[in-house]
Amino acid sequence: MIEIKGLVKKYGSTVAVDNISFSVERGELFGLLGPNGAGKTTTISVLSTLLPATEGAAVVAGCDVAKDADGVRRRIGVVPQEIALYEDLGARDNLNFWGRLYGLSGKDLQRRTEEMLEAVELGEHARQKVSSFSGGMKRRLNLAAGLMHGPEVLFLDEPTVGIDAQARGKILALIRRLNEDGLTVLYTTHYLEEAEQLCDRIGVIDRGKMVALGDKDDLIRQIGDEDTISFLLPPERLDELLTLSTKWDLVGDVEHRRGCARLRVRDTARVLPEIQMWLAGQQLPLDHLEVHRPNLETLYLNLTGRALRE
Amino acid sequence: MRLNPGLIWTIMRLRLKRVMADRANLIWLVAMPLVFSFIMGELMGNWSSGSSPQFTFIVYGAANGGEQLAEILAPLEDHEDFALVVRDTTASRASIRALLEESRVSGALLVGDGFADSLAAGLTPTVDFFHDSERGSSQRIRGAFEPVFAAAAVRISAQQLVDPAAAADDPGKATAFDVARYDSLVAAPRVRLDAEVLGRSREANLLLTDSRQHSGPSYTLMFILMFLLMGAKDLVQEQKQRTLDRLRLSWASTGDLVLGFFLSGMIVGAFQAVLLLGMNAAIFGIDYGPSPACLVLVMLLFVAVSSAAGLLLGTLSRSGGQADGLGMVLGLGLPALGGLWWPLEIVPPFMQSIGRALPTGQAITIFHDMIGRGWGIAESAPMLLGLTAWLVVLLALAVVFFRRAVNP
Numbered sequence: 001m002i003e004i005k006g007l008v009k010k011y012g013s014t015v016a017v018d019n020i021s022f023s024v025e026r027g028e029l030f031g032l033l034g035p036n037g038a039g040k041t042t043t044i045s046v047l048s049t050l051l052p053a054t055e056g057a058a059v060v061a062g063c064d065v066a067k068d069a070d071g072v073r074r075r076i077g078v079v080p081q082e083i084a085l086y087e088d089l090g091a092r093d094n095l096n097f098w099g100r101l102y103g104l105s106g107k108d109l110q111r112r113t114e115e116m117l118e119a120v121e122l123g124e125h126a127r128q129k130v131s132s133f134s135g136g137m138k139r140r141l142n143l144a145a146g147l148m149h150g151p152e153v154l155f156l157d158e159p160t161v162g163i164d165a166q167a168r169g170k171i172l173a174l175i176r177r178l179n180e181d182g183l184t185v186l187y188t189t190h191y192l193e194e195a196e197q198l199c200d201r202i203g204v205i206d207r208g209k210m211v212a213l214g215d216k217d218d219l220i221r222q223i224g225d226e227d228t229i230s231f232l233l234p235p236e237r238l239d240e241l242l243t244l245s246t247k248w249d250l251v252g253d254v255e256h257r258r259g260c261a262r263l264r265v266r267d268t269a270r271v272l273p274e275i276q277m278w279l280a281g282q283q284l285p286l287d288h289l290e291v292h293r294p295n296l297e298t299l300y301l302n303l304t305g306r307a308l309r310e
Numbered sequence: 311m312r313l314n315p316g317l318i319w320t321i322m323r324l325r326l327k328r329v330m331a332d333r334a335n336l337i338w339l340v341a342m343p344l345v346f347s348f349i350m351g352e353l354m355g356n357w358s359s360g361s362s363p364q365f366t367f368i369v370y371g372a373a374n375g376g377e378q379l380a381e382i383l384a385p386l387e388d389h390e391d392f393a394l395v396v397r398d399t400t401a402s403r404a405s406i407r408a409l410l411e412e413s414r415v416s417g418a419l420l421v422g423d424g425f426a427d428s429l430a431a432g433l434t435p436t437v438d439f440f441h442d443s444e445r446g447s448s449q450r451i452r453g454a455f456e457p458v459f460a461a462a463a464v465r466i467s468a469q470q471l472v473d474p475a476a477a478a479d480d481p482g483k484a485t486a487f488d489v490a491r492y493d494s495l496v497a498a499p500r501v502r503l504d505a506e507v508l509g510r511s512r513e514a515n516l517l518l519t520d521s522r523q524h525s526g527p528s529y530t531l532m533f534i535l536m537f538l539l540m541g542a543k544d545l546v547q548e549q550k551q552r553t554l555d556r557l558r559l560s561w562a563s564t565g566d567l568v569l570g571f572f573l574s575g576m577i578v579g580a581f582q583a584v585l586l587l588g589m590n591a592a593i594f595g596i597d598y599g600p601s602p603a604c605l606v607l608v609m610l611l612f613v614a615v616s617s618a619a620g621l622l623l624g625t626l627s628r629s630g631g632q633a634d635g636l637g638m639v640l641g642l643g644l645p646a647l648g649g650l651w652w653p654l655e656i657v658p659p660f661m662q663s664i665g666r667a668l669p670t671g672q673a674i675t676i677f678h679d680m681i682g683r684g685w686g687i688a689e690s691a692p693m694l695l696g697l698t699a700w701l702v703v704l705l706a707l708a709v710v711f712f713r714r715a716v717n718p
Contacts, residue, residue: 050555073561078555100316100320101321
């Protein structure tokens with residue numbers, strides 16, 4: 001449904017998107033994960049024909065984005081990160097307007113508007129001005145506006161930024177439902193947990209480059225099955241820990257930063273009780289002892305050397 | 311360029327809805343211009359000379375007219391619209407024409423030598439009436455004079471129906487009505503009116519009699535320009551909020567978007583123009599002259615120029631604050647330079663030249679000419695062409711920059 005090969009987007013000497021390639025199958029929910037400024041929005045802008053690519057090729061829903069912008073635009077829905085709505089008008093007025101701009105009219109427009117208002121649970125607030133909506137309501141209406149014309153592919157650019165957990169949950173549930181109904185979704189986010197919850201496959205983008213691409217679980221497996229155990233440790237006890245750790249089959253060295261020791265272990269079930277016993281014997285506190293399973297955060301940290309939210 | 315009228319109308323309707331949704335806009339659309347028209351009109355005072363009537367209707371050769379002429383003119387004395395000035399002396403047709411063309415008088419009547427004698431001898435004397443078909447003041451005189459003259463002519467003719475011999479025997483006795491004689495008198499009336507319609511001179515003095523004839527149109531023009539320039543920030547906001555991106559991704563082409571934005575500005579401006587000009591006419595009694603076509607054309611052109619300027623400003627501004635600031639500078643500067651705050655006639659000649667090169671100066675000059683000289687489209691053609699040139703340039707620039715903004 002989406003096919004990108006060697007996509008490059010430059011602004012003068014700045015390379016916003018650097019030779020990325022990936023594809024998204026029909027009915028798939030694909031996540032593009034990366035921090036702010038990684039190139040996610042630029043990628044969506046090129047795919048939705050808002051920006052021309054500097055190099056490379058992209059085909060969306062069978063239409064070449066460079067040669068058939070109209071064809072692409074008729075088949076896609078875009079939900080931008082900004083609330084792209086007229087806040088001085090009501091919810092229904094907004095949806096009616098966007099529906100009309102996609103060729104809907106008369107009863108079809110009316111029916112679709114009501115459907116969308118119900119889908120995003122704003123039926124009771126249809127006449128209310130958008131400016132009086134909460135952040136979550138605005139986000140839901142923003143999503144509905146992108147769906148008015150029943151697109152084949154939906155581009156969602158960080159659709160949950162700045163809203164509370166409950167509102168986010170509603171939006172994610174709606175996206176999952178839409179995807180289950182057959183809609184192809186390209187979802188960008190810098191929230192790891194959203195990508196983990198929602199997406200079948202993930203592309204990790206950093207500074208314009210695609211640093212990892214594939215099935216979510218496969219990607220995590222690539223960085224290994226090792227858990228990370230961390231606990232508070234005064235620096236003067238580090239030598240003792242290093243001596244003890246030689247029998248634990250660690251992956252890499254013991255790290256010690258800001259009074260905290262981190263160990264990557266292959267056999268957590270065996271090592272963890274030993275650490276607990278050692279800490280107790282040393283009369284060191286146990287309440288900061290943590291075990292981290294490998295996840296997308298670990299993956300991102302591993303790939304870029306930085307945490308995603310840095 | 312592919313255009314879809316349905317989508318253009320949808321965009322226009324949305325923008326109109328947004329303007330109307332914000333009640334604060336009514337202050338700028340209606341209240342402020344009317345208040346300014348009134349205040350500035352009061353400040354500038356009445357431009358007519360004291361309490362005398364506004365226009366002059368002059369009669370030359372009154373000494374030739376005798377009692378019959380006095381009878382004709384009697385109903386026109388103390389007329390509320392014009393002053394009747396009666397001269398016993400006669401004047402040449404050329405000098406009368408000059409008086410009219412220089413706007414020193416608004417209508418003239420020339421009574422030839424031997425008028426009364428000819429009438430007494432049973433002949434048909436003629437009086438010559440001079441008026442200007444495109445000047446409101448002149449037509450008001452004509453409207454008052456012609457019915458009075460027609461009634462007098464019938465009266466004079468009817469006197470011929472009286473049998474002189476019977477009247478000599480018994481003046482109070484009615485005579486038989488002679489139908490054939492009456493018909494011949496109607497076919498050949500005893501007094502004839504020859505009307506001469508004059509052309510206009512571009513050097514003619516402007517005759518504005520009331521400051522509201524200036525402040526009414528000028529504050530209408532100024533607030534239309536200001537409101538449409540202030541709309542520039544809406545376009546900036548559309549870019550920032552990415553509703554413009556959403557519009558670009560819709561089925562509307564760039565041409566649909568440009569026209570939608572431009573025409574919606576025009577509709578708002580036209581609505582404001584109709585409302586304000588109408589209210590100025592109703593409240594302050596402003597007469598915009600004898601050419602409604604010229605009035606419509608100048609307003610359409612000015613509204614279009616203002617809408618194109620707003621669109622251009624919106625595409626060039628990088629922030630709402632910048633659009634607001636530039637809009638305010640232009641919205642106040644162009645009216646000041648163009649003679650909307652005060653008439654261009656009172657500023658030095660070089661400032662008049664600058665003013666008349668600006669759309670504001672061109673529009674108010676057309677208004678002054680319509681109201682004070684009775685000009686129409688033909689006479690105002692140079693200024694109308696000036697406005698058209700502004701429209702073409704501003705709209706072309708707006709389209710180019712808009713395309714650049716939406717198709718980076």
